Amino acid sequence: MARRGEHSREEIRQMALDAAEAIVAREGYPGLSTRRIAAAIRYTVGTLYLVFENLDDLTLQVNGRTLDALYDWLRTHQDAAAAGAGIAVGQDVAACQEAILTLANAYIAYAEAETPRWSMLFEYVVQENEQPEWYLHKLGQVFGLVEAALRPLGAGDLETQRIARVLWASVHGICLLKIRQRMVLAGNQETEAMTRMLVTNFLRGLRG
Amino acid sequence: MARRGEHSREEIRQMALDAAEAIVAREGYPGLSTRRIAAAIRYTVGTLYLVFENLDDLTLQVNGRTLDALYDWLRTHQDAAAAGAGIAVGQDVAACQEAILTLANAYIAYAEAETPRWSMLFEYVVQENEQPEWYLHKLGQVFGLVEAALRPLGAGDLETQRIARVLWASVHGICLLKIRQRMVLAGNQETEAMTRMLVTNFLRGLRG
DNA sequence: CAGGGTATTGAACGCCGCTCAATATTGTGC
């Protein structure tokens, strides 16, 4: 045995999560196993169970990191788009639509850029459907971006939340269709067209 | 050893698929294993490999059955709704909207009624994203119902197909949200309201 | 009734998640 105290528990935690992310990026969620993670960080399985409750716990924490990364990604793309469109255009309905489209396309772009990580968010299904509070919070942060973009529409808070959920569920559905390659016909262009069709018509319907 | 020729290959196939469905219904996709299926039909694992290529093949065939069942379910609900609304109302836009809503609600109802089976359609991910032709055909049949319901709108064939994909991806997204219980607030009513919000506004946007 | 053909078996292989007694390493008190 060796290396007692060479790494703190928190260091081991981070190393394990890094290694897990690397494995998932390379081989997808099915390639993830405690033995592989342990080998990658040059510890043994037993050590992992000192730091994580079990593999589900570890998986959920990887997903938590992914949600953080997704949030940052969306923010970055939002800022880039806002810079391109000039300052303080966020108040009218047309600008709101553009903001939503920006978010939607950024979301889909993330799913494409980081497909295995993104897929794992949904491939790992919690059985007792009990996501911990911290996880729901991270989810809420991402959802919050959509709600914020919709606020200029001037609907009530609860109505805005509803619209955001419907819209984001729909964008997610299109994204799934794209990633799972169920769309034999479709390239990138097709997906953007579908997203635009969804968002513009849905919002026009809301106004009309 | 025993029972040589007691069951034909096709009989064994059906027994295995039945057993697999029962296991999935009871314990979900993660509970499915060759050893359990074999035990349930009182054969051994080896026999399963005479009838199926591997567990993935078997899983895909269970999913194929589910697609058939879903198709029948949607047809039945369509017919019931059509009977309720009187004969030959399928021609104007309002009726078209009702037809889509009927389909959407029936889809979500199926997911609720047969959650494990329905979930397995998406939890089992084909790695080489090569669904066999027969599977794509079954998928196409379900999609075809949506396209048919949209035909009264009078869009071109390709446009109708696009609209159907967008709409169905979106309904699926809402359905996912419901089933995965990410909606803490939501009961059945909430989901129906969200579906209605999506469909009515999207279609109104298309018209307007 | 012998023998070929085949349906069926089940042990074996290398994985998996997870546990826990055994052990190696360290810091402390003398």
Next chain:
DNA sequence: GCACAATATTGAGCGGCGTTCAATACCCTG
């Protein structure tokens, strides 16, 4: 400087997984 308590780390072991294939038990043909 040393013994000892405390603890970080190990890794064999358990039961389960998908998959393979030589061995076997059965049936049919001649």
